[in-house]
Amino acid sequence: AQSVTQPDIHITVSEGASLELRCNYSYGATPYLFWYVQSPGQGLQLLLKYFSGDTLVQGIKGFEAEFKRSQSSFNLRKPSVHWSDAAEYFCAVVDAGGTSYGKLTFGQGTILTVHP
């Protein structure tokens, strides 16, 4: 069964510092990978997606992520964090080639706190 692991439950960074959120997955032959962000009391907003092709993908709000098949990782990065980035971040995978197609499997989430 596919699974997603986000090793860091809570990360604190200073405003202006760089950020990397880790995500590891187990997958079928053709994973589709996503990062979503959730602010308190709200739904999930899509930050970026990886389907195929270039392994470095750019998203909204200055975020990027790199797909590394050899490490089964899809880490999210941002060079300079803003206070408004404080939220919970979820990595997710869809097994595009399996019977669970359509079902997003989420990691446990990483809560980001930004200090001024």
Added chain:
Amino acid sequence: EAGVTQSPTHLIKTRGQQATLRCSPISGHTSVYWYQQALGLGLQFLLWYDEGEERNRGNFPPRFSGRQFPNYSSELNVNALELEDSALYLCASSVHDQPQHFGDGTRLSIL
């Protein structure tokens, strides 16, 4: 373009009652997905509807059910409510092979 809309925003029920949650997808999207976000349990897949048919189902009891209407909107019904059903229920929509876009959810509280 309007996003995914869910109603009601909040719903308070007592044990044993039935709850109905509604979702309107983004215009042009034919697939609707339901997820449960319960405290301590994370985001769990519930149901996937596409073109009016149930395509996939998560590991939830049969008292969780739903349907998709000809206009692609969807209802999630939860019968015989239990305390552990208290959660944020998120609806998402997509077109084939494209990312899912989420609504702001319905907060269901069971007293």
